[in-house]
Structures are given as C-alpha cells and as structure tokens.
Amino acid sequence: MNAPETSNSSLVPALGAERPVVWPARHVHHLSNGLQVVLVEAHGVPRLTLELLVRSGNACTALSNPGLAEMTATVVRTGTAHRSRRQIEEDLRRIGGAVSTGAGADSSTLAADALAESAKPLVDLVAEIAREAVFPAGEFERERRQAIEALRLERVTPGFLAGERVRRQLFANHPYAVVSPSIEQVEAYRLEDLRAFYARHWSAANSLLVAVGDFSAARLLAEIERAFGAWPSGEIPTFDDPAIEASRGRRVHLVHLPGTNQARVVIANPAITRRHPDWIRLGVANAIFGGAFHSRLVANIREQKGYTYSPSSAVHALRRRGWFATQAAVRNEVVGPALAEMFYELDRMRTLPVAADELAEIQNYLAGVFSLGVATQDGLRGQLANLYLNELPEDYLETYRQRVRGVTASDVLEAARKWMDSPNALVVVVGDREHVATQAALFGEVTLWDASGNRIG
16 A cells, blocks of 8 residues: 655745854954054955945045046056056966955945965055056046946946936935936046045044955964055045935836836935944844845745846945835836736735744745855955945944844835835836836826936926
8 A cells, every 4th residue: 555645845844043153253453553453364365356446436436536546446456656558457467366446335346366475566556546546648538538428328238327316315315325427527637636535534533444265364364464554544534424414205206218118216215324223123124025036025026926026125335324115127018017016015014913824934045145155255344344444343243143043924014104204115116218207107106307417308
C-alpha cells in the first residue's frame, strides 16, 4: 500500500538561527590636521579599498553655482602637480588599481582600490589628487562638453525629471531643491570656480578617509600620516540651511514630455534623516510597503494589476533633510488607476497594523540584505562612510539587525502615519499631457511644467 502524499509546504524546513556578523576591529583616528581616518582590516581578499570623503557637496553652491562640486570632483582626478591624466591612468594599471570621483548634495568623494601590496602608491596617489590637483584647462573643457551632453539626455529622461520636480517642490528655496545645473550654467563655469571650490572645501579638517582591506592598520596609518599629514587643516565651511514651510493638502505637478507612451508617477512626502529616532521604524515600514521586491506595492500593481514591472519606494536621506517617495513607470492609460492603488496601499499602511508573519518576513529580509551588504570590502566601506558622515552612534552597524528585529507592529503603524502622509502628499507625473493630464487631475489641481523646469500657463 502506497504511503499518502505529503504536502510540499510541510517539507519546507524552518529558518535556522541567524548567524552573527563577525565584525573586524575598527580603528578610528584623527590626524593633527583634523583628517578623520577609519581603518578596518579585512583579510579575505588581497586588495584594499579606500575612500576620501569631503564633507561638502553640490548643496554648498546650489543657489549660486549649481553642480559645481560635481564638476570639481570630475576634473580633480585629471592632473596633479606631478602627474598628467595619462600618467595617473598608467600608474593605476601598474598597481592593479582604479580611481573614481563624484559628488552628491552633501559630500564629494574620491574612491580608489588596488592590490593590497600596492597600499603605499595608492595612498600616495589619493593624497596627491586631494592636495595637489591642478585642473588642466583642456581637461576641464573636455569634461564640460561631456557634462552638457549628459544634461541634454537628462532632459528627456522621465526618472530624472520626476526626481528633479520632487526635490524642487519639497525643498522650495532650500539648497537641496537644486538637483542639477542647466546647460547655460555649465557653460558659464570658469576654471577659477573649480579651483576656488577645491581650495576652500577640499581640506583635511573637512574630510574623512575610510579604508577597508588586507592590510595592517598600524602600517597603513603610518603611510596615511606621511602622505596626508602636511595637508592644511583649512576651515570647515558653513551651510545655508533655511527652514522649509510644511505644505497642506495634495499637490499635483505634471511635467510635459511630448510623445511618450509611458509615464513616471511619484508620490512623495518630507521625511527624516538617518539620525532621527524613527529611521529604523520607517525603514521597516517602507520595506513592507514598497521597498522590497515582495512588498505590498509590488504584489498589487505589478503582480495583480500588471500596471508596471518595477514599482518601488524608498526613504531618501540627506544630511539635514529627507523624503519618502514611491514611484512607478506605467503605461499612459493606467496613470490614474496606478496612483489610486498606490494611495490605497499608503492608506492601508496608515490605518491597519501589519500582521505578525508579514512583519517577521520583512525583518528577516532586511537583516539578510544588511549582512550581504557588509560582506564585501566595498559594501563595508560604504556603510562606514554613511556612519561617520552622518555622525551615527559607534555601534550603529553592530546593533542594526537587533534594532530591526525590535520593531513592533505599533512602531510600523506610527511611522507610517507620521511619514507616509498621503493626505498631504506631493504627486508628480512625467508624461505627455494629452494622454495623462486628465488622469492626474483626479488627484488635485495640476500645475504644468516643461522638461526644462519652466512653468507652462
């Protein structure tokens, strides 16, 4: 006699106990010139990765010279007092290394990695770029041309236009409202502007150096002292941080992008920074709502309705302000229904406690993603950079998983009610107004913009 069939679900083993993350020793130092140095030995791979972070970014000059930090960071690696761009590239190839630069709203970065045996020449190169960049005129013009072409592409990219309009509306006259310069502003850059920004902001006291890799912390610190010790301290620049008046009621903004058969829709609210006590709670609420691939938003408008392939939500944190946003790229004909379902899911987050099994599943997911994220040199370096740039508690990384697991259903509900503020949400739609304007108007009075940021009518 055959044995009865057993359900496959009953054969799924229970999750095992969560493995502890073994944290390597962290060495934190301040050089006499004020440079903060964070070193973590990770000997699994014979490489090292380091990142110099200047605590000044595009927001510093956003109201007078937008994008200047980004252009400065782009050109800074194209030549020093001792090496041309080509020499820098050849020296990097010789040590199996790479260098990248960039800037965001709050910081400028110079990241580099190489074989562990090449720690000294890599540190020397990074210090040389940080201290002795010369901004060759020809390189500046080359990078300016490339920046202008990138700006032209942005002006026909729905995702960029949506993000720009969100920031403009949420942050008003604050420097964070400015996402990108115009072509005319980039054309007006002068080489002297870049050199002045570099001289004022790229200084030891205004910088953080994070290194992770296969090295001896004591020996690497000695190399850093030698290479960076004479870097002038400089002054820590101030930042214009005006108050932002809260808006009441829903506001709808439509960016007209002619000829598109798909629209980008965004719902956004002002939110918090990483230092806020609600940060972990809101992170869990966001993952349940739309921040994970098995979230409620994905289940609704992707799997059940088929409106979009990849809806998502996120809590975006800058140093002094933050915002929550949910977005999707949808067909023109379902702009209204997609927004309606997004608001439905937001309101469900704000009115009903999350079930225990759903909460536990998301907590497992967040803990797992975090563990994977700190398992590589680059991932750990990035987490450390966030920790020290945002002046978070020293044990923030070590206690993250514990604090995620400590979030209750009541915490999620409270965070959603405070920061997923659907009654006072900003709605941004990017698409062809002939196809989407009527649908957008279902959610409030529509303000119309062109793709260059000019108000229409």
